[in-house]
Each structure stands twice: as structure tokens, then as C-alpha cells.
Amino acid sequence: MATSNQLTIEFSSLSENLSFARVAVAAFASQINFTMHELEEIKVMVSEAVSNSITHGYNNSPDEKVKINAVIQGQNFHLEIEDYGCGIEDIEQAMEPAYSTSEERMGLGFVFMQSFSEYMNIDSVPEKGTKVTLSKSAASNTEKNYVTN
Amino acid sequence: MQLHTSIENHTLVINLYGDIDMSVTENLRSTLEEKLDNEPVSNLLIDLSNVEFIDSSGLGVILGRYNRITRSGGKVILTGLKPQVRNVMELSGLLRIMEEYSSTGEALSNIS
Ligand SMILES: Nc1ncnc2c1ncn2[C@@H]1O[C@H](COP(=O)(O)OP(=O)(O)OP(=O)(O)O)[C@@H](O)[C@H]1O
Numbered sequence: 074m075a076t077s078n079q080l081t082i083e084f085s086s087l088s089e090n091l092s093f094a095r096v097a098v099a100a101f102a103s104q105i106n107f108t109m110h111e112l113e114e115i116k117v118m119v120s121e122a123v124s125n126s127i128t129h130g131y132n133n134s135p136d137e138k139v140k141i142n143a144v145i146q147g148q149n150f151h152l153e154i155e156d157y158g159c160g161i162e163d164i165e166q167a168m169e170p171a172y173s174t175s176e177e178r179m180g181l182g183f184v185f186m187q188s189f190s191e192y193m194n195i196d197s198v199p200e201k202g203t204k205v206t207l208s209k210s211a212a213s214n215t216e217k218n219y220v221t222n
Numbered sequence: 223m224q225l226h227t228s229i230e231n232h233t234l235v236i237n238l239y240g241d242i243d244m245s246v247t248e249n250l251r252s253t254l255e256e257k258l259d260n261e262p263v264s265n266l267l268i269d270l271s272n273v274e275f276i277d278s279s280g281l282g283v284i285l286g287r288y289n290r291i292t293r294s295g296g297k298v299i300l301t302g303l304k305p306q307v308r309n310v311m312e313l314s315g316l317l318r319i320m321e322e323y324s325s326t327g328e329a330l331s332n333i334s
């Protein structure tokens with residue numbers, strides 16, 4: 074397999090696309106030595122970031138676009154989820170566990186993204202949009218344990 | 223997502239099928255609220271043995287029902303957690319406040 078590989082998908086801001094987005098990204102990521110458990114964590118990260126773009130970034134407006142860019146480099150996996158929505162005023166506050174701007178939410182999206190990645194960065198400009206960057210490595214998994222897990 | 227409900231031992235038993243994400247939370251929330259409004263139950267048992275995926279939107283719906291049920295003195299019980307579902311449940315802290323059993327039968331026989 075080539076040591077570098079790239080995937081870009083852009084789709085409408087509809088929650089019906091969540092399942093497709095996480096399955097597509099996990100299938101792409103499965104080309105390197107991730108365990109099943111880690112692929113499940115990647116699905117959660119995608120679901121959290123895309124849900125945030127749809128609900129917070131676009132306030133559930135269906136006519137907008139969410140873009141995902143994923144790159145495999147050796148055994149490293151990089152993921153960017155981007156929207157062109159309202160942006161985040163106070164990123165530090167948004168990242169606090171259980172900080173949420175709506176009722177009946179756990180405020181755990183960023184907590185999950187951070188826990189399941191080795192690196193997380195949030196780039197956001199009010200009225201311009203938000204880009205979440207996540208990295209995760211499969212390097213510690215040997216051929217053997219990713220096949221049997 | 224599909225769901226199936228029944229009532230046993232003062233408990234609303236809900237079996238969920240499929241992925242629980244934001245595309246189904248509205249439907250799940252309103253179905254649960256309607257059942258809880260209309261049925262004389264004290265507890266809620268959520269069987270997740272056919273759920274392969276849940277994210278924070280799904281956990282939010284469960285937390286909302288937990289708040290309602292415990293306010294009136296009832297319990298929320300979870301059964302059939304798959305490893306990936308348990309992973310996010312544990313991290314969210316929900317497993318610390320809810321009871322968990324491996325099967326619905328076992329859970330129902332333990333409800334006083
Ligand atoms: N793409 C985005 N655009 C605008 N605001 C965002 C975006 N992503 C996150 N936020 C802000 O950051 C806050 C925290 O996000 P996080 O995902 O951690 O929690 P939540 O979405 O509120 O709740 P949960 O994810 O548990 O349902 C959100 O409430 C929202 O205010």
C-alpha cells in the first residue's frame with residue numbers, strides 16, 4: 074500500500090448523512106493498523122464533529138455543507154471536519170466538559186473527540202466557520218493484534 | 223433506528239435497534255416522553271443489545287429521561303451494552319449513576 078492516501082468528502086448539513094460520514098471515514102481509516110475498538114472511536118469523533126457543525130454551526134439549516142478531509146501517512150491518521158457556519162466565540166469555554174449552549178445535551182462532544190485522539194485543534198472564526206483537526210496513530214498496533222481484535 | 227416497547231413490573235422496557243445519533247434523537251425523545259406521560263410506570267429499562275453505535279446526542283436523550291424518572295423516585299436501568307457503547311457510556315459518567323445488567327430478564331427480576 075502507498076504510504077500516503079487522502080480522502081475528501083463534502084455533503085449537505087443533514088443529520089441523515091451522519092451514518093454515511095462515519096462509516097466512510099472508518100472504512101478509509103481501516104487501511105492502516107487500527108483495531109476495531111479504535112475504528113469505533115473514529116466513528117464517534119466524526120459523529121460528534123459533524124453533529125456540532127449541523128446543530129451549532131448551521132443551527133440545523135439543511136442547505137449548508139460540511140466537509141471532511143482525511144489523510145493517512147504511514148500509520149498516522151489525520152482528520153479535519155469543517156463547516157462555514159456561525160463559528161465559536163469562546164473556544165476555551167466550548168471545550169470545557171459539560172459546557173453546552175443547549176438544554177438536554179451532555180456537552181461531551183469535544184470531550185469524546187479529545188479522549189479518542191492524540192491531538193485535537195479547533196480553529197474557529199465567528200461568522201466564518203469552524204474546523205476541527207484530529208490525529209490518531211495506529212503505529213503501536215502490530216499486524217497481529219489488529220487482525221485478531 | 224427502530225424501537226420496541228413493553229411494560230413489565232412497573233417498568234417501561236425499551237428495546238432499541240440500530241445507531242443512536244442525532245438523526246433519531248427527536249423521534250426517540252418524543253416516543254419516550256409520550257410513553258412516560260401515558261403509562262403508569264416508575265422505572266425505565268433501556269435494552270441496548272442491538273445498538274452498535276451511540277454518541278453524545280443519544281446519551282443526552284438518555285440523561286434527559288434519567289432526570290425525569292429519578293425526580294419521581296424511579297430507576298433507569300441499562301442492559302446489553304456492547305463494548306463500543308460501554309466505552310462512551312463510561313466516559314460520560316452515565317454508567318456511574320445508572321444500574322447496569324447483562325440481560326433484561328436479570329434486570330427485571332432485580333427491580334423491587
Ligand atoms: N461547529 C461548531 N460551530 C459553532 N459552535 C460549535 C461548533 N462545535 C461546537 N460548538 C460550540 O461548542 C459547544 C460544546 O460542544 P460539544 O460538542 O462539546 O457539546 P454540545 O454539542 O453542546 O453537547 P453534546 O455534544 O454532548 O450533544 C457547543 O454547545 C457549541 O456552543
Ligand SMILES: [Mg+2]
Pocket residue numbers: 121124125181182183278
Ligand atoms: Mg456536540
